[in-house]
Each structure stands twice: as C-alpha cells, then as structure tokens.
Amino acid sequence: MKGGDCKESFTAWEDCVEEATKSKEDIVTKCGGVFSIMTKCMDAHSHYYHQFLAAKKTAEEHMEKELQAFLSQES
Template identity: 40%
Template sequence: MGAAAAAAGADPPPSEAAATPAREDQQHYVAAATGGVSGESCDAAAPPAGGGGADDAVEPVVIDASAVAGGAGEEEQGECGFCLFMKGGGCKDEFVAWEKCVEEAEAAGPSVDVVELCQDATAALRKCMDAHAAYYEPILRAERAMAADLESFQTEEAASHSAASALASEEGQR
C-alpha cells in the first residue's frame, strides 16, 4: 500500500503544520476526505451547486492540526477532512456559521426543516464559495456533477414512468 493510500485513510495531520498541497493534491484530499466520513455535522449536504469563475486567485490549503487541537475551542480535534478543507479557504466564517445553523437545526428535532432554517447561511456560504471559486473548485465541480446526475436520473425516471403507464394502458385495452 502506498503513502497516498495511507494518507487518505489517516486521521488529522500530525501536530506540526502540514505543507501546502499542490492543486491536484487538494482535489485528491477533498475527494478522499468527503467519501466515507460519518457521524459529524460536516456530513450534511454541502450548499447547492452554482457557477465559479477562473478569475479568482488561488488560495493555498494550509492544514494546521495545532489550530484544530488547541485553537479557540470552536473546532473539534477529530474534525472531518471536508470541514478542514472548507475552513482552509476564504469562507471559514461563512462555513462555521452554516455548520452551526445545521447543528442547531438538527438539535431542534425532526420537525425542523434544516434547509429552510439555514437558507440564509447557505446562501452566504454559496456566495462566498463563488467569490473564492479557485480554491473551492473541487467542491463546486462535484456539486455541479451531482446536480447533472440528479437531473439525468429524474429525466430517466420520468421517461420510464411514462413508458410503464403507456404499457399498462395498452394492456388494459386488450
């Protein structure tokens, strides 16, 4: 097993600050970090997909485990990779506000609509991510792909449903 495979399944980076990863490493890190993470508030769906321009400056990802472990107390030690990535860019404050809103909505119980309650926080995060699209591009790209897949699935389902209805109608006439 290679070093990349070991790193993908590892917990937070060592206590010293991690080196700034290359753009390809950021994309791999986000893909590895967002798959299979469970039990944390970061598992809630990311904000809806939107556009992103290539004109924005690239902001490096610096993951400092000491900030997570000994910071101001707002971050948990075993924080998910997705959360670390989101907080590593220019939208940390917006992400923390969105995360807090989701946590409060979930704590309020199943009768609370998280999407409706956190609409403003989600919109602020979305706007910020679009403004920092170069950094958040892996997330934005994944969201666009998921939206396209969902639309394709819904189109196929509608076609399948109407074909089944037509077949049932034909059989009923026999």
C-alpha cells in the first residue's frame, strides 16, 4: 500500500485510524472522509491497487446482502 502513488493518503488514513482507536472514537465517523480520499486515489491508480479494490468491492457486496437480509426480516 505504501509503495504506490497513494502512499500519502494511505498513511493519513492509517494515522486517523490509530488516533481514533486511541481516543476511542468511531473510526467510520472520524476517518470516513480520509478513507474516501484514499479510495478515490486508488481508483485513479487501479493498475497498482487492483487487489485492494477487489477486496473492497467484495466487502461492499457482502454488506449489501447482509443489509438486505436484515431489512427483509424487519418487514
């Protein structure tokens, strides 16, 4: 992750997560913007970050299925 063009945004995200963990803040709330910047950079350099992007897509698809299952139970 630190070897590509998005090293700076990845390091910023890492630092944010570490800071949020130490201060017991919600990582998603605190670091969501930094994560978004990092993933936009990775999308722009997908030739290098394709493995991360594939894993991210799989995780998003899994979360969507879980959300749909939850919502169907609530109905």
